Amino acid sequence: MKNQQAAEKFTGIMEKFIGLSSKRLPDDVFEKLKELRDKEESPMQKVIYDTYFDNLQKAIEMSRPCCQDTGLLHFYIKAGAEFPYIGIIKDCLHDAVARATVSAPLRQNVVDYFVERNTNDNTGERIPWINWDIIPDNDEMEITTYFAGGGCCLPGKAQVFKPSDGYAAIVRYVFDAVSDLGINACPPLIVGVGLGHNVENAAVLSKKAYLRPLGTHHQHPKGANLEKQLTEGLNKLGIGAQGLRGNSAVMEVHIESSGRHTATIAVAVNTACYAHRCGRIRFNKDLSYDIISYEGATL
Numbered sequence: 001m002k003n004q005q006a007a008e009k010f011t012g013i014m015e016k017f018i019g020l021s022s023k024r025l026p027d028d029v030f031e032k033l034k035e036l037r038d039k040e041e042s043p044m045q046k047v048i049y050d051t052y053f054d055n056l057q058k059a060i061e062m063s064r065p066c067c068q069d070t071g072l073l074h075f076y077i078k079a080g081a082e083f084p085y086i087g088i089i090k091d092c093l094h095d096a097v098a099r100a101t102v103s104a105p106l107r108q109n110v111v112d113y114f115v116e117r118n119t120n121d122n123t124g125e126r127i128p129w130i131n132w133d134i135i136p137d138n139d140e141m142e143i144t145t146y147f148a149g150g151g152c153c154l155p156g157k158a159q160v161f162k163p164s165d166g167y168a169a170i171v172r173y174v175f176d177a178v179s180d181l182g183i184n185a186c187p188p189l190i191v192g193v194g195l196g197h198n199v200e201n202a203a204v205l206s207k208k209a210y211l212r213p214l215g216t217h218h219q220h221p222k223g224a225n226l227e228k229q230l231t232e233g234l235n236k237l238g239i240g241a242q243g244l245r246g247n248s249a250v251m252e253v254h255i256e257s258s259g260r261h262t263a264t265i266a267v268a269v270n271t272a273c274y275a276h277r278c279g280r281i282r283f284n285k286d287l288s289y290d291i292i293s294y295e296g297a298t299l
Ligand code: SF4
Pocket: 067, 068, 069, 149, 150, 151, 152, 184, 185, 186, 273, 274, 275
C-alpha cells in the first residue's frame, strides 16, 4: 500500500477508535467495577455505582463520551521495528484526534501556553502526546489510546528519596499521594506507581503502570506482593466511589520499575479514575487490526 493510501486508512480507523474509546470502558475495568459494587455495603455507594453504570449505558446508547472531561489524548505505542508505516503514524494520529474532536465529539481541552488560547481541535504543541517503544523482530504495532483527564491522571506526584529514607518512604509516599490526589479524581482508582532513578523516568513508569490491564502483576514476586499490599492498605482508608465513605478507594495498584542509582529512590504516583478510557488496538503490517480492549466491538 502506498503511504498516502495507508495514511488515509490508518487515520480513519484511529478516528473511529478514539470515538469508541471515549464512550466505552475496557472490558477489564467494567468487570472490576461490577465486582466492587457488589462489595460495597452502604446504600449510597450502591447508588453511586448504579449511576456510573447508568451513565456508561447512556454513553453507548446516545453515542456520547462517558465523561465530559475527554482529557488530552495520549498514545502509548509498541511499534515493531519491521512495521512498514512507522514514519506516517505521528501525523496520522494528529489528524485522527482533530477529526474525532468533531465526529465523537470530544471536548476541546488543549491550550497553547504562550498564545493562551484553546486550539479547538485537541491538538497542539506535542499534542497528542506519543510515547514510543520499539519492539525488535516484530512487524505489528499496538496502540494504547488514553484520555488523560485534568482531575485524575494529569496531576501526579514524583519525588526522589535518599536510600537512608528506606523503602518505607515509597509506601508513605503512595498513601499520601492517593489521599491527596485521589479524592479529586473519581474513585475507585487505578493507581500507577513508578519506581526509578529520577523523577522523569519514575513518572513515565507510573503512567505505564496504570495502563497495564487489570489482573496483571509486577514481574518480580516482591513487586507483585507490594502491589497487593498497597491495594489492600489503600482500600482500608475508607474512601469509596466519588470520594465518599466506602470500601474500595482503588481497583488495583500497579507498579512498574527500572534499576535505580545507588544514591536514589525515585517514586512517582499517578491516579487513573473510574472512567479509565484506555483503548487498545493492534495493527498488522497490512493495516488490518484487532481491537483488544472491547470484546465484540466494531468500528
Ligand atoms: S476524574 Fe475521571 S470520571 Fe471524574 S470528571 Fe475527571 S475524567 Fe471524568
